[in-house]
Amino acid sequence: SQTIHQWPATLVQPVGSPLSLECTVEGTSNPNLYWYRQAAGRGLQLLFYSVGIGQISSEVPQNLSASRPQDRQFILSSKKLLLSDSGFYLCAWSGGFVQETQYFGPGTRLLVL
């Protein structure tokens, strides 16, 4: 069966510091991968998606970036965090086929102070 991991689970970072969040998927190959952000009590905002290694599409212009160095690894980064980057970051995967839906990881809670 497929599983998705995210780490760290919780992170507290000062404004202006760098960020690296990691997501890995097991039990599948060539998944579509997604990064979402969820503000407290709010909906899900798609940040980036990837349909293959090195292929990244950005949905929202911001100071975040994403990379996919390996087939089942998706990384969210920032060079300098802003207060507004605080939130709950969710990684999701879906199969590369039309019939699949998205499955979410456990999330990373980021607090920027």
Added chain:
Amino acid sequence: QQQVKQSPQSLIVQKGGISIINCAYENTAFDYFPWYQQFPGKGPALLIAIRPDVSEKKEGRFTISFNKSAKQFSLHIMDSQPGDSATYFCAARFSWGKLQFGAGTQVVVTP
């Protein structure tokens, strides 16, 4: 631009009652409509989903009703239980996989 509109924002239902959440969409390119359940501090989990060629799908106490002509779909939670207290998101999917989410409905089931 909100492509999927979800209502209500929150609802309170007594144990044993029916919870109803409604969603409406505009884009006819959507081809798949999942519902997700999210507990505090957890990632959303797929609850139930429907395709536009089906008018209703039932899984246990959860039922999706789909009205293609009206471009509306709804989630019914029958015999609501306190363990159903969570935030529910409807979504609509483009054929290549991108999901457009509703804003979410916080459901509270009172004992």
